[in-house]
Amino acid sequence: MSGDLRLILFDVDGTLADSESDIVQCMQEAFEVYERKPAKRDILSIVGLSLPEAVAQLAPDLHPESRDTVVELYKDAYYRARVTKGAGHSPLYPGAAEVLAELNAVPEYLLGVATGKSQRGLDALIETHQLRCFVTRQCADHHPSKPHPSMVQRAMADTGVTPANTVMIGDTSFDIDMGHAAGVHTIAVDWGFHPADQLGADHIIDSFADLAPLLQHIWKD
Template structure:
């Protein structure tokens, strides 16, 4: 383990990217295609961060597995079609996100990564659309158990050789913060995402991306 390096892990949906419109729209299309009323916007956003099959199971627990599978595929299809049509505007970055990523990436000791419930395809497309080539580790739902299992963070730390004491997880949902806690790393909740930040039990809360760099300096001042 390197004592000099610091690993900064970001969730994507609701933390870096404002994808609520894209997610709710795709979910409504998926439910419509199987002839069912879609869950409410609040219900849909409450499961963002879970892997897609688990999210569907949470939204529609009484449906047969075959129908749940149809919903999963319907969501994937609708989301991809909308993304291809809209490009970078499909899931715009939150204000200050690109700037803080560039700022942190310029610090030699900092390594940036993502830990997301998105698929590999969806993550790669978003990174390409916004030209976010700063991440040295990209952990996604295709290769890990769903959040809040700590697998994504544990793999990111193993890949980069950074200890838990020198790692932070930044996210907007209970799944992100619980995952960070399970992995034994410091957690930072953002105050603009899909779950109320003050209810997540994170070690720290930031109100804007402008707060992040000073907070990291404070955390790692020793």
């Protein structure tokens, strides 16, 4: 591998963090005000979108002001769950911390995140799990919702890395479509919220142990 910098971008929910139960519980709680209970499968299908877009897809018939209410109730519920559970809230998937440390030790690698989480939620997760390795942190507060390529484009601009030397790793169609739109390599993980074999990613991994060898293969020159 040459000395050119490589940018490795991770989605968070469903890719690094196992937040399924927290997201489902808080979203169902938020909809209780309108006596609704969206199904788990429907909630997981919109994870990765920015929160207003996610709620709009779950309840397109609700008045926009009512959807705004659901958004705020979800934020409140998620914050309470995070405070109550502490380190037990949205735990990292097995092997995530280890692979981040391994990749961060490679001089040519720069790590970042591109997530539909809010800045507050992302900062809290990073602090909880002591993830000090990310040099660029792109979140929903500052970008259009995935699959718009803005997050990836900004991360590349921040780091000066080209699309050919950038990879987007995620678990949903929104992550992979965002990566394609930005012209970067894409890797789907098969433990997340969308079926990996249906995402059209350039590569699929079955565990974090597969990631470092795959990156070496992608950038073997």
